[in-house]
Amino acid sequence: MQAVTSTSELPAEGLDALGACPVCGSSDRTLLYDNLKDIVFGCAPGLWTMWRCQSCASGYLDPRPSSAAIPLIYQRYYTHEAPKDSHRNDTAFSLRRLRHLLANGYRNRRYGTRYEHNLAAGYWLALLYPRVREILDVEFRHLRRLKPGERARLLDVGCGNGSFMAKARDAGWDVFGCDPDTSALELARARALRSGKATHRLGKT
Known part of the structure; x- marks a missing residue:
């Protein structure tokens, strides 16, 4: 399957015209953004229009x-x-390793992960640096920390390569993922098999 680089390469059925809100069905709307371009990931070709529903x-x-x-x-x-292991244990002491240890200290305290290699001071340092804390929180999408012994399920719709699922699983959640793209699912399955975690369940939407 070839990646598309322009809207002209989309199949004939590549675009769906809605005319109404896909959430509530109302056709009462206002223009929110016009001529949107994917400048972050560069994978959605062409220009796009976003509308705001006046009902919901x-x-x-x-x-x-x-x-x-x-x-x-x-x-x-x-x-x-292929997902990268952001919690690997570098053998040589370095600034990079120090950052990993401090970050794991924050992850363990904030989200209940149990990364063995960590520095507990990382939690307090992250509180002093909001930008660093925000980066770490985005990794876990601001999940709430589970209570001791609590079981909770999480469904990641559009799970991609399973990176977020792996983090949620490390925080104690039973994770489920689905994605319409089989290539991304294969990467997620490979990660789940390497981890040996039975709670990493995947399926195609």
Whole structure:
């Protein structure tokens, strides 16, 4: 399957025209953004229009990629890269290793992970540096910390290579993921098999 680089390469059924809010069905809307371009990941070609529903305040693209076009668009998305282990134990002491240890100290205290290699002071340092704390919180998407002995489930719709699922699992959640792209799912499955975690369940949407 070839990645698309322009809207002209999308299949004939590549765009769905909605005309109404996909959440509540209302056609009462106002233009939110016009001529949007994917400048962050560069995988969604062309220009896009986003609308705001006047009934439920949802924002949505119209037209939007169809279910047939989404796998083509996501071929060059970062979720097709093999996930990196951000908690690996570097053998040589270095500034990079120190950052990992401090970050793991914050992750353990804030999210209940149990990364063996950590420095507890990382939690307090992160409180002093909001930008650093925000980066670490985005990794876990601001999950709440589970109480001792608590069991909770998490469904990641559009799980990609499973990076977020792995972090949520490390924080004690039973994780489930689904994605329309089989290539991304294969990466996620490979990660789950390497981890040996039975709670890492995946399926295609």
